[in-house]
Amino acid sequence: MAIGTLSPTSPVAASGSAAGSRKPRKIYVRANLKQHRKGKEDNCTLSSSTMHRAEVLASRLGLDIAVAELERLFSQPGADPPDYGLDSGHRRPIRVAYQGVRGSYCHEAATTSFPSAAAVEAFPSGFWMEDAFSTLESGSADRAIIPAENSLDGPIDRNLDLLLRHPAVRITGELVVPVNHCLLAAPGVGISDLRRIVSHPQALGHCERRLQSLDLEVEEVADAAEAARAVAEDRIRDTAVIGSRIAAKEFGLRVMEQSFHDEGGNYNRFLQLGVGDGPLYCGENRKTTVAFSLEKGVSGLFRALWVFESRGIRVTKVDHRPNRANPVRLVNRAGGGELAQMDYVFVVDVEGSELDRRVAAAVAGLDEISGFVRVLGSYACTCGA
Structure with missing residues (x-):
């Protein structure tokens, strides 16, 4: 950090x-x-x-x-x-x-x-x-x-758990940016000088076919930018790093190849966080993120989503995480006895500000069928260049 x-x-x-x-x-x-x-x-x-x-x-x-x-x-x-x-x-x-x-x-x-x-x-x-x-x-x-998530690999569950665990922290904005994996090396280094390529496991997965075509050693590292810094500072000539253009600029590395990834459509979504309620706004291009649990478990999810749909509010994303406060739910079986089921917290993104009357009414309606409801943030949607 x-x-x-x-x-x-x-x-x-x-x-x-x-x-x-x-x-x-x-x-x-x-x-x-x-x-x-x-x-x-x-x-x-x-x-x-x-x-x-x-x-x-x-x-x-x-x-x-x-x-x-x-x-x-x-x-x-x-x-x-x-x-x-x-x-x-x-x-x-x-x-x-x-x-x-x-x-x-x-x-x-x-x-x-x-x-x-x-x-x-x-x-x-x-x-x-x-x-x-x-x-x-x-x-x-x-x-x-x-x-928060990658368009090819999905959400980062750990960070969603942290949002649920820290109620004082709220989402204040989001940023969706295209991913351009670049092959970086020390100045003057050519492909023939390389023995291995290193990067974060996610980046390596995005470039798998290109890596196979080069037939070089591949090594996972926890932080690609840290690896880029090491290559630059130690003037390592047999190692290239899959990283960002900003890393090349930051550490003075050569961009051997841009768009090194196998396929397009690769985007990262980041969340901007702050503490407290912060300013609230009405207007277009707004999104609200709501977390809730359901008294009847997963079977109540349709009813929960209908709370938004019936008010003309579009749900754009649904995630679920283990309900750490109540991880297992005991449900009565039709033939007698009890059945253990995992319990979940659902996190949905909906279009509109929490100041929008329809959104506020939907959140209030959700509270009637939920174990708990919490608005994680209401914010503007932004795309990077």
Whole structure:
């Protein structure tokens, strides 16, 4: 795990909304932006596209951190900048926790999630993904980035378990980015110089046919970016790494081949995390993630999904995890006796904000048939370049 300190390009953008600095404010961003427009018609044109960009930015960063970018969006040259009532004593860089070292896909997601940052400085703070959650809860970081799923390999169950285990941590945004596995080596190294290729097991699986065609030794490593750094620092000439373009740039490696993977359609989905309720918004391109257990077990899942469907709310994803609070359910058998069944927590993504009346009503309806219900986050959906 690493903590990246992201220094915004404008000093106003460094206003902190981190845990411990002050309580996050629940606001309606759209209403606030319209209020800002009032009386500024001569200086600002607020298109629907600009409004959407501002909402997405504020959903990612929290309103205060997004101020500098909002000024860029709404202010014309020579116009007085809007007064957001910021306390200069709260101005500091955004601190983002992510797993691995600089050059990792998580590092790339962190910099993409916070595009106003001028730089990322990483500090080693542990190997386990749970460090991201504890770092947030302790107030040492303002945001965290964790991988949630891969389009070819499916969800990362361990990270979903961590979300369920840490109720203070909420999803504040998501980022879906294409995966471009590159074959990286030290400068001046050719294919004929290589003896082995190393990478994370998932990346090796994505490049299996290409690896077989090269007939080189293949070795699994826990962190491809760390392996790339070792190849660069130790000037290892017989080893190539399957990694990201950002790793090549970070460590000065040569990109021997881009798109080294076997097939396209490979995307990573990352979740942006924060502590507390944070700002809430209405608008388009929203998603809400809800976790719940069912009093009647799996047999009640259809009824639970109907709670959303009957209100015209589209369910876009359904996951399930073991219910650690009640892992086994004893069910009466028709012929007598009891049958042990595994019990689960279901996690669904639905379209719409939790401020949407239909979504709020669906969550309330779900509570009537569930052992527990918890909204894990309501946030904007964003795709990276």
